[in-house]
Amino acid sequence: MMTNRSKGMIIANKTICIGCRVCEIICSLIHEGLVRPDVARLSVIRYALQGSEYDIFTCHQCEEPSCLYSCPVNAIIIDEAKENVVILDEESCIGCKACIDACNYVPSRINFDENNNIAIKCDLCNGHPECVEYCPVGALSYYGNETEINITVMVDSEACE
Amino acid sequence: MINLFGWTGKILRINLTNEKISIVPTKKYLQKYIGGRGIAARIYWEEVPAECRAFDPENKLIIMTGPVTGSLMPGSARMMMVGKCPQTYPLESYGRSSAGGHWAPELKFAGYDGVIIEGKAKNRVYVSINNDTIDIIDASDLWGLDTHKTQEKLWERHGEKGKILVIGPAGEKLSRIAVISTDSNATFGQGGFGGVMGSKNLKAIVVRGNKGIKIADPILLMDLYRHADFIIKGPKKTESGDVGELRIPLSGGEIIKESKVYEYIKEGKAKWWYDACFSCNGCGKVGVKFNDNSIPSGSSQCVEFGLYLHPEKMYYGGKIYGKVAVEASHLIDMLGINAWEFYFALKGLKPDPAETLEGGLRMDGLGGLNVLYYLLKKGVLNKKNTGIDFEKFGSREFIVDLLQNTAYRKGFGNLLAEGLPRALHYMMDHPDEFNLSDEGVREIELAYQQGYARGGKFGGYPRHHVFCGGKGCGYLYHPNILRCCLDPNDHSTLHTSSRSIRVPGITYGSKEYWKIVTPLAEKWIGSAKALDQYSLDYKAEATHHQMRLTMELDCLPLCDFRFPLLYSKFTENKLGDDEIGSKILYAVTGLKKTQKELYEMLDMIWDLERAIASREGRRREDDWLNEYDFEGMDLEGRRLEKQDLTYLLDEFYSIKGWDLNSGIPTREKLEKVGLKDVADELDKLGLYNILP
Numbered sequence: 001m002m003t004n005r006s007k008g009m010i011i012a013n014k015t016i017c018i019g020c021r022v023c024e025i026i027c028s029l030i031h032e033g034l035v036r037p038d039v040a041r042l043s044v045i046r047y048a049l050q051g052s053e054y055d056i057f058t059c060h061q062c063e064e065p066s067c068l069y070s071c072p073v074n075a076i077i078i079d080e081a082k083e084n085v086v087i088l089d090e091e092s093c094i095g096c097k098a099c100i101d102a103c104n105y106v107p108s109r110i111n112f113d114e115n116n117n118i119a120i121k122c123d124l125c126n127g128h129p130e131c132v133e134y135c136p137v138g139a140l141s142y143y144g145n146e147t148e149i150n151i152t153v154m155v156d157s158e159a160c161e
Numbered sequence: 162m163i164n165l166f167g168w169t170g171k172i173l174r175i176n177l178t179n180e181k182i183s184i185v186p187t188k189k190y191l192q193k194y195i196g197g198r199g200i201a202a203r204i205y206w207e208e209v210p211a212e213c214r215a216f217d218p219e220n221k222l223i224i225m226t227g228p229v230t231g232s233l234m235p236g237s238a239r240m241m242m243v244g245k246c247p248q249t250y251p252l253e254s255y256g257r258s259s260a261g262g263h264w265a266p267e268l269k270f271a272g273y274d275g276v277i278i279e280g281k282a283k284n285r286v287y288v289s290i291n292n293d294t295i296d297i298i299d300a301s302d303l304w305g306l307d308t309h310k311t312q313e314k315l316w317e318r319h320g321e322k323g324k325i326l327v328i329g330p331a332g333e334k335l336s337r338i339a340v341i342s343t344d345s346n347a348t349f350g351q352g353g354f355g356g357v358m359g360s361k362n363l364k365a366i367v368v369r370g371n372k373g374i375k376i377a378d379p380i381l382l383m384d385l386y387r388h389a390d391f392i393i394k395g396p397k398k399t400e401s402g403d404v405g406e407l408r409i410p411l412s413g414g415e416i417i418k419e420s421k422v423y424e425y426i427k428e429g430k431a432k433w434w435y436d437a438c439f440s441c442n443g444c445g446k447v448g449v450k451f452n453d454n455s456i457p458s459g460s461s462q463c464v465e466f467g468l469y470l471h472p473e474k475m476y477y478g479g480k481i482y483g484k485v486a487v488e489a490s491h492l493i494d495m496l497g498i499n500a501w502e503f504y505f506a507l508k509g510l511k512p513d514p515a516e517t518l519e520g521g522l523r524m525d526g527l528g529g530l531n532v533l534y535y536l537l538k539k540g541v542l543n544k545k546n547t548g549i550d551f552e553k554f555g556s557r558e559f560i561v562d563l564l565q566n567t568a569y570r571k572g573f574g575n576l577l578a579e580g581l582p583r584a585l586h587y588m589m590d591h592p593d594e595f596n597l598s599d600e601g602v603r604e605i606e607l608a609y610q611q612g613y614a615r616g617g618k619f620g621g622y623p624r625h626h627v628f629c630g631g632k633g634c635g636y637l638y639h640p641n642i643l644r645c646c647l648d649p650n651d652h653s654t655l656h657t658s659s660r661s662i663r664v665p666g667i668t669y670g671s672k673e674y675w676k677i678v679t680p681l682a683e684k685w686i687g688s689a690k691a692l693d694q695y696s697l698d699y700k701a702e703a704t705h706h707q708m709r710l711t712m713e714l715d716c717l718p719l720c721d722f723r724f725p726l727l728y729s730k731f732t733e734n735k736l737g738d739d740e741i742g743s744k745i746l747y748a749v750t751g752l753k754k755t756q757k758e759l760y761e762m763l764d765m766i767w768d769l770e771r772a773i774a775s776r777e778g779r780r781r782e783d784d785w786l787n788e789y790d791f792e793g794m795d796l797e798g799r800r801l802e803k804q805d806l807t808y809l810l811d812e813f814y815s816i817k818g819w820d821l822n823s824g825i826p827t828r829e830k831l832e833k834v835g836l837k838d839v840a841d842e843l844d845k846l847g848l849y850n851i852l853p
Contacts, residue, residue, distance in 0.1 A: 020437040021263075022386075025233050029379040035231055036270065036373025038322075045321070046263070048344035049309050049459055051434045051448035114371055134383070136235075136390060136442035138398040 006061035007083035008144050010042065010122070010129055016139040019046040019054045023131035023140060030130050031120070039113045041122035042131060056139070059109040059122035061086050067110055067121070070102035076121070088121035095119065166377040167228035167750040172200075173273045175288060175295065177361055178218060178280030182295045187274045193835060195746070195759065196227035196716030197275075198257060199766040201243035204277060205255060206769060206839065211776045211846075215247035215353070216335060216360035218281035224268075225275035229717040231266030231374050231439065232749045233386045236720030238439035240265035240275075247337040248353035248499075249649055250582035250613075250621025255773045256650055258354060261438040261720060262347030264368060267324040271370025282362040289319060290368040300364040304333060307495035308342050309457060311365055319367050326366040329497025331568040332359040336578040338499040338567075345459035345491070346446060347438065350499050351622060351650040353580070377751030385748055389741060390442070393723065395731035413466045414445030420482035422449060436460040444722040449487050456484060459491035464528065465500040466490055469560050472505050472530070476555025485557040492561065496568035501623045502581060503564065504528025529581050529623055532612035541604045546595040547573040582621045585609045610789035614645055617783030619774070622650045637799045638662070638694045640704040643809050646784040648708070656721040657710045661703070662692055665730040677735045681727060685739070697805055701812030712763040713742045765834040768826045771819060772839045775848055781824035784810060825849070 024040035032039060045055040065086045068076040075092035076099060079085050088099070088110070095117040100108045111120045122129075124142075132140045165188075172185040190200045201223045213219045223243045230237055239261045246256030268276065271292050278288075287300040303311050308329040315325050324343060331339035332355030339355025342348040349355075358364075376382055417423060417433055425431040431451045437443040448460030461468075469489035470481045477483065493500050506528050536542040537551040544550045553559040566574025576584040586609070588595050589602050597605070614624040624645065641658050667674050679689040690696060691703035710725045719742070726737035738744070740756040747753055754762070771779075786806070794800050814821050818830030825848055831840035843849060 018435040018437040018443050020440055020442050022233065022440055022442070025440055026383065028373065029233065029376060029383065032373065033379055034373035034375055035233065035266075036371065038270070038371040039373070046344075048263075048436075049312065051432070051436065051450055051458065051460060053434070130383075134386070136394075136398060 005063045006078075006085045006124070008085075008124055008127065008129075008142050009061045010058040010124070010132060011141050011143055012042075012056035012058055013139050013141070014053045014056055016137055017044065017054045017056055018137055018139075019044060020136065021046075023056075023135055026130045026134045030125060039111060039120055041111060041120060042109075043107075043111070057105070057107055057109055058140070059086075060105065061122075061124070062104055064104075066102040066104050067099035070098040072096060072098060075119075079123075082124075083127055085124045085127075086121070087123045088119055090118050090120065093118040164375070165750075166375045167232065167746075169269055169272050169274050169372070169374070171273050172204075172225075172275040172277060173290065173295070174277045174279070175297070176280045177278065177282040177286065177297070177363060180297050185277070193762070194716075194766070195762050197225040197230070197239075197241040197718050198227075198243070198712065198715035199763070199769070200275065201225040201241050201257070202255075202766060202770050202773065205243050206773050208277075208279075209245055209255075211778075213245055215245045215253040215337075215357055217245075218279075218361070220245045220357055220360075222278040222354060222357055222361070223275065224278075226265045226269055227716050227718040228750045228752075229719065229745055231269045232376060232745070233382050233440055234719065234745055234749075235386070235389060235441040236261075236438075236723035237718065237745075238262060238266055238441060239718040239720055240268070241715055241718065242341070242349045242352070242354055244352070244354060244357055246352035246354070246650075247335075247356050248351065248580055248621050249619050250580065251586075252618045252778065254619050254649070254777050254779070255770070256352040257715070258349040258351040258650070259715060259718065260341070260343065260347050260349045261441070262324070262343040263439045264324040264326055264343040264347070266374075266439045267368045267370055269370070269374050270372055271368050272372045276366070278358075278361060278363065278366075281360065285362045285364060287315070287363065287365040287367065290366065290370070291319075292370050292372060303364050305330065308497050309345065309459065309495050312344070315365060315367050319369060323367045323369045325368075327497075328355045328358045328364060329495055329568065331497040331578065332356055333364070334568065334570045334578060335359050336498065336567070336570070337580040337583065338502045338578065339497050340499050342494060342497060344436075345448065345494055346436070346461045346465055348494075348499075350501065353499070355497050376749055378748045382745075382748040385741070385745055388738065389726060389745075391731060392726045392729040392737040394442075413447035413462055414443070416466075416482060417447050417449075419480065421480040422482055422484060422487050425451065425484070434460075436462075438720070441720065441723070444720070449491075451484075456488040457491045457495060459494055461487075461490040461494065463500075464504040465494060467506060468493060468500055468504050468528075468530075470505075472534075472555040472560070474555075476553075476559075485560070488557065489560045489564070492564055496564055498564060498568055502529035502577075503560075503567075504623075505530035505534065529612060532581055532585075532608045535608045535611070536605065539604050541597065541601040541608075542595075546597075549573060580621060581623075582609060582613055607789065610787040614786050614790055615649060616785040616787045617779075619649045619779055619783050620787075637797075637801060639697060639700040639801075639805065639809055640691075640707055642786070642790075642801060642806065643701065643704040643813060644707060646786060646806070646810070647704075647813070657707050657714070657725060660725050660727055661707055661710065664728040664735055667735065677728070681736065681739060697808060701809050701816055704809070704813060705816050708767065709760045709763055712766055713759065716763060716766070717742060717746065719745075765836065767817065768819075768831060768834055769836060769839060771817070771824075771826050772831065772836070772843060775823075775825040775843060776846060779824065781810065781814075781822065784824060823848075 021044050024037035025035050027040040028036040042058040075089045079087045100110045132142045170187050174183045194200045204223050226240045241259045243257045285300045285304045286297050289296040308327045311327045312325045326343050335356045337353040340348040340350050341355045434448045436446045436448050446462035450458035469486040473486045474481050567577040570578050585605050682689040682691050686702045686706045688699045691699035714721050729737040743754050743756040743759045819826050828840040
């Protein structure tokens with residue numbers, strides 16, 4: 001089953017990223033009102049001593065969202081009112097982690113809040129992703145579906161196992 | 162229970178002697194103390210006795226974050242360390258150092274505002290902090306490893322997201338110039354705290370947490386982030402992560418593309434990258450990694466980056482920052498030695514080749530390696546009495562041997578590990594041991610004074626581009642001198658001073674310049690005369706204000722590479738935001754203070770620190786410089802006059818309410834700022850009896 005593709009997704013350019021983690025901070029501030037990078041909807045892995053390229057893992061709002069199919073309580077849905085973004089209803093989540101295991105990407109782009117025992121997922125901030133806005137060096141970009149072909153190329157170049 | 166924002170509410174106390182873990186509520190201090198440096202100083206006052214020596218188990222390592230640590234603000238990832246410093250010369254004393262990186266925010270995520278390390282472990286250990294779980298773990302397999310290797314092992318054990326404070330071999334060997342570092346190139350550099358950590362048998366502190374920091378007004382904070390970023394960088398996002406108008410003296414980002422190592426990068430044999438502390442978009446700190454791993458990878462900035470730039474060029478020729486300089490900057494990080502002690506500077510980044518050697522002799526930059534170079538060049542130090550081969554100065558062999566011998570205390574390095582002031586005085590006191598003539602002893606004294614400006618009993622820190630005699634600095638500006646006298650290890654003397662004076666893109670002293678700076682100077686200092694380098698008017702006031710700026714940065718904390726934001730190249734009126742500190746504090750904590758009220762709270766911490774110094778024996782005569790600094794002349798032929806310094810000290814003590822004769826804060830002043838108990842203690846120690 002193919003879904004209607006989300007209009008946008010966030011793509012990271014890891015050669016530009018400097019590892020400051022402002023994206024993670026902004027994400028947790030927006031969604032949790034806290035500075036708490038471990039529950040950010042994207043993650044930056046710094047290699048403090050080996051450097052050169054930091055890994056940034058963002059949700060790709062897949063056309064075939066395995067996370068959605070895997071959820072036993074239908075907490076992950078396509079929000080048609082908001083340009084088909086794949087969202088996770090935290091109220092309904094039972095914390096089973098099935099979506100995390102099911103994610104098409106490694107590492108999984110669905111994060112888990114250990115303190116509240118729920119999965120958390122990028123919702124593209126109602127079409128205006130703040131991480132993209134606030135990244136001070138322009139390492140994050142928001143793509144609409146007109147660039148779909150390029151997205152496929154870019155997504156494939158990331159480690160997809 | 163008050164709902165704390167910014168703070169987590171807990172300070173972790175770890176006693177290594179009896180392995181007891183306890184919690185000190187941060188709230189105990191919050192009524193009076195704004196932030197990190199203040200609370201740390203208060204804990205030191207209460208818990209570290211004056212007679213305690215730096216390497217005694219009674220000494221403590223007091224690590225404090227501030228209310229703003231780990232918030233979104235660029236430059237806020239910092240923490241302060243306070244304790245008895247082994248580096249201060251000739252007397253060990255109260256001192257502080259600060260560090261950035263990613264460790265301090267992680268400590269807050271684990272739920273702690275600070276850590277007090279006390280006692281001494283029976284065996285070699287490291288500490289793991291994982292939210293509420295604190296473990297003291299055997300470190301015998303880590304002992305002897307460099308800081309990079311240790312961190313790699315601990316990441317394997319505790320996960321790659323753990324943040325680690327670590328000492329290298331220098332700290333293990335109780336070097337007085339050992340640092341405590343995290344990642345690469347984020348260090349508690351000044352004070353010699355690495356040696357204190359080694360004396361406690363503590364190799365590392367790993368921290369991991371996921372509790373988050375509560376922010377009073379996230380939206381306001383996000384607005385302030387943009388506001389602060391705009392003042393420095395303007396409207397554009399810079400793709401490369403460069404530093405806009407920061408103009409750090411030794412920004413790797415500015416230099417690397419013109420360096421020798423860039424040839425390797427272009428050929429695909431090496432990679433480079435920008436590195437950044439948590440939430441900060443950088444100061445131009447750069448990392449370099451060679452694909453064949455022929456030298457260790459890592460990142461460096463400022464003095465670490467600049468450590469061996471010029472000596473390498475002098476020896477091998479070509480452009481600056483080749484493979485040897487990269488290796489030196491990474492090696493000193495791994496061994497855990499304070500880079501200032503082996504930093505070699507020349508005036509300007511690209512000196513005229515003809516000036517190169519002469520420049521080294523003129524000691525414009527005045528790092529420790531300049532001092533050694535001078536003495537080697539003069540033949541006072543030679544292969545015979547030190548084992549150091551001067552012919553090899555600038556070679557890879559020279560710097561690798563020098564750093565390793567110092568870290569492992571081998572041969573002459575055993576003396577260097579004590580820090581140059583102690584090493585040089587040992588030589589002067591034992592001329593026969595080093596086969597020194599009277600002339601040689603005089604040269605050593607001269608070299609010492611050139612490298613180390615501070616006189617009195619609490620010197621020992623290399624001058625941080627504070628050229629008191631004016632040599633090489635350009636121009637005599639009295640507030641820099643006064644600050645150098647008053648504060649043994651003020652990293653930001655140069656930084657806050659130049660930020661207060663320099664308006665980007667505007668010539669100092671021009672009509673436009675005075676138009677921009679005058680309202681600001683009148684508002685905070687009383688008169689724009691404070692910025693006029695040719696008079697003594699308002700210089701004590703200017704010093705006082707600069708110290709406030711520094712205290713604000715140390716307490717909130719914010720990085721002095723980025724703040725204060727007094728002026729801007731990008732705003733219409735060229736002004737930055739002189740009240741941004743109080744705004745950030747409000748957005749993060751909800752604490753509503755005007756900037757003036759904030760400064761008044763911060764001023765009190767100076768009085769407390771001065772009381773600590775007084776208790777440890779600091780008096781007015783210690784706020785003085787070595788003779789050399791009254792002899793040099795600046796570029797306009799002006800000299801620092803002793804009577805001017807005397808006058809300014811009088812003025813400064815009067816502003817602070819410190820006794821003019823002794824320099825001790827008076828009872829009246831301490832009581833006025835709510836430190837009656839401190840005054841009582843000073844009284845009990847008889848300190849007020851010596852007043853006339």
